[in-house]
Amino acid sequence: MALNGKVALITGGSRGIGRAITLKLASEGADVIINFFRKRGTAESTAETARSQGVTAHIIKANLAEPEKIDRMFTEIENMFGRLDILVNNAASGVARTAMELDFDAWDWTMNVNARAALLCTQRAARLMRNGGVIVNISSLGSRLVMPIYTAVGVSKAALEALTRYLAIELAPLGIRVNAIAAGPVETEALKLYTTDPGIPQQMVTSTPAGRMVQPEDVTNVVAFLCSDAASMIRGQIIIVDGGASLTSLGYTPPGDKGAQSAST
């Protein structure tokens, strides 16, 4: 398996896309460290599923909005594993408000979890990547497209993408590759936080040339690829995984549904 013997930390790795990334990397042979925010039971369950694939799985609770919790998490990783090969900055949070409704608390919270934590985790992770490594940042199309009540998250993801480019250059001499994935809306529970209209998922399908919404495995397949040696010449890039949705203009309806494909792992 491509990632046999590697040690991977997935922030926010217990549920949603994070869970899918954790299990994908485990299926590729990586030992996984699952950072979670509040729900220990959910994290334990993800770890148990990962272990069933024959790898080591460890969970660490840490609120990434707090730098001291990030420090504590990496000290635990250093003590337990002594090194790190892969970091997936996946944890994200946000406040679903328009720009005019955003207060500074909501702004700080979102920026701290989605952008600052990625920087702080990378700084600590890089010191543990003594033989090089891979960092994958999970962004979203909201970094460049305007989506309703997505201001804070969209801006934080734009920061994350800029950070990806700076880190890719700065960490290249250390043999650390840094890239990001910007997915279109992925069919997970989190999507419901931003869509009150039950018809929206159908609109998303209609305006996506691939003929369906992005599924978690569409993202995890790209994460696994970026973690592999096959991606060694890809640096500082933002890989868009959206079934072509961002290429179309508003109201565009793809002809027929010839493009419809199902996700496969």
Next chain:
Amino acid sequence: MSVNTSVEETVKKIAQRILRKKDIAFAPTTTFKDFGADSLDIVQILVAVEDTFDIELDDEQLRNINDTAGFIAYIESKIAEKNKK
């Protein structure tokens, strides 16, 4: 946390810090929204309470709690549950 510090006092201090308000006083039927808390404030209060008391609060059970008195009673029950283990 000092054993002499009541759960209510500790929760009040957490709420004062997160809501940046000094004049927080819990009455039997007050809610955090009475002090201007929004959903983000409430998440931050929950996280701080969990960290401070080293407990895990269940979101399903929290949905059935309507006021700060119920919240404090729930925290006390989780602390007692932890101490039994």
